[in-house]
Amino acid sequence: MISNRSVRFGARALALVGVALSLPACATITRGSSQEFTVTSEPPGARVSTSNGFQCDATPCTFRMPRKDEFRATVSMDGYAAQTFDIKSGISGGGAAGLAGNVIFGGIVGGVVDASSGALNDLTPNPLVVTLRTPAEQARWDAEQAEIARQAAAASAATGRPN
Template identity: 70%
Template sequence: MSLPACATVTRGSSQQFTVESTPPGAQVSTSNGFECQATPCTFRMPRKDAFRITVAKDGYVAQIHEITSSVSGAGGTAMAGNLLIGGIIGGAIDATSGAMNDLKPNPLVVTLRTPAEEAAAARTPAATTTSGDQ
């Protein structure tokens, strides 16, 4: 008997996703409805969907980050094995469940800045080098 949806069985369709911040204690909310009141925090998130995350703390500028969902090395390997052993049906289950994907970046590490720090960073020109300058 074949093993359908090998990646779905071995990796699951969700994963732990961690948010850390400096300073700690920031609130976190995601575009797909997850929240935590104070970093660091960990969610159990579906592997298949990208989402937007907002990290905010009183006295600091809120940050928004995009979290992507893409095929991981382990997920691709499980999918390849599934296609060889489990066939097209198992491969289709893995593809639609998101089991072969990973959320990136994970963990998300955020450094929050005060409005004054944000303004100072905006005024500081980026370091540039030109070829030929000595």
């Protein structure tokens, strides 16, 4: 004869298995495979175009972008130097939590689904905040950045350690 204790244990085990099987691809379900990507500029009203075909005529603007796709965003405005930025896709804190949930409850299948959909990733930087510069301001800024890089390289060479 089967005891009540065995029946309760079996019911709990079956419920746990049911929950585990319903959770594969946690991040895909909870975070989705796309996210909002926002671009702002100073001054506002700049044009934005991305290497994956998205455009807007005047910042600030927000696009719905695939989490797994890296791309370039170019921000331009008449009278200002255009600036291009590399937008990266990488595992985020929320994606790592989803992956941990898959390892614990969903197993390999959920992890594979989340990784292939990009749900584990976030785009960075996001938001992209751009300060546009006139061509003269951009030339000065570029020269300052080159000098900073030169000083860092000299310090690295003097100490024998990379920065």
